[in-house]
Amino acid sequence: MVQEVVLGIDIGGSLTKIGLVTQAGTIVTKTVFKTEAQKPFPDFMKKLKLEVDNLISNSGPDIKILSVGVGAPNANPYTGQIENPPNLKWGPATPISKSIEQAFEFHVSLANDANAAALGEMLYGAAKGMKNFVTLTLGTGLGSGLIVDGKLVIGQHGVAGELGHVNVDPYGRKCNCGLHGCLETYASVTGIKRTVFELISNMREDSPLRSLSFEELTGTAISDAALSGDVIALRAFERTGEILGSKMADTVAHLDPEAFILSGGLSKAGEILLNPVKTSMENHLFNAYKGKISVLLSKATSADAVLGPAALAWTALERTTVI
Incomplete structure (x- = not known):
């Protein structure tokens, strides 16, 4: 039986956390890697692509990814960019949504990391x-x-x-x-x-x-x-x-x-x-x-950080399926 999930990506100044999450909030699999924010943004995207590909390949053939949710500091959902982040040395405007969509060919929902976390609390946490x-x-x-x-x-x-x-x-x-x-x-x-x-x-x-x-x-x-x-x-x-x-x-x-x-x-x-x-x-x-x-x-613990971006993705999917 195929299990539908979204890919949650939480980008931090020190660590990036990724995970596959069901609509009920179950984290099927997850991993963490160093953001290395002092390096150029293309280096980060190469690392992200490698880690996500490994995550998907290790999750089995019965996983179906529907969408991607991304939480990041200073993320602007209107522009799809990370703008003037103090702890990410990628320049004044990083086209994060476009870059991830091109890398994985899934729709990306983007939010400030704290905003994504709020959605995670509403769907899966203390604010349920x-x-x-x-x-x-x-x-x-x-x-x-x-x-x-x-x-x-x-x-x-x-x-x-x-x-x-x-x-x-x-x-x-x-x-x-x-x-x-x-x-x-x-x-x-x-x-x-x-x-x-x-x-x-x-x-x-x-x-x-x-x-x-x-x-x-x-x-x-x-x-x-x-x-x-x-x-x-x-x-x-x-x-x-x-x-x-x-x-x-x-x-x-x-x-x-x-x-x-x-x-x-x-x-x-x-x-x-x-x-x-x-x-x-x-x-x-x-x-x-x-x-x-x-x-x-x-x-929530730090290990649950992917739930916020995942909630963002699931919320966006629900909006698109409502007639």
Whole structure:
């Protein structure tokens, strides 16, 4: 019996993950390879073609690929390009959709990686059954995806939902985007590292974090320290949660979502992050929203990254089959 699948491709600055996924969200087979983003884009396409061909050949004769979904940083679904990506050294505009369509002869659905992840949460993850929610990926930066009435919001120019770049403080921390005081400079793994170093300079308490350089300090180290009761780490999570929660309250005023779904390295701290986030959000909410908005942790792991692009492909296929 033939098994129908889509090919999900998640392109990251360090790793690219590919997998064959059924409509029910079962990952039939998957693999990961280094993006090597510092090399020219044609080199990446050669590697991608090789890895996909190997994946298909090893999956057996009863697999039928229907379409391809691609999630990538700074991907614009209107132009089919990756535009000005900070961590991919492929130039200002990379024709990713056209290149993949030519390589594999399948239709390609493209989205920003965080937007693709939001669709994955709706079809297969913590937001299953929801129609209005926001995903926040708290990694090196802060990615986000908006789902309204069961549809992904991409905006007029294909870049809606960049909540990592809403302003916390116009005179605040310098962001890689060129602005000052962006939310992701506070609410991300990089952001909490900066907060820890500020606290180390202002607090006298002993902490194992004092012995680590900025490069050595990781989100896991901060989480572990907080779980062990470290005062500086706990204060760092409190401050991060206060800032993130206040900006989530602003987003509630715009969208009235059912829930926020948190994922990424910083979310691994669990309740240590969730508690100050929820408290701050509730404190900043307009009365009409109080007590109505859930804050949840994603169930997805890094190994599930192909589910977002796969959800994108399946959603596009459903649209084309509706009369």
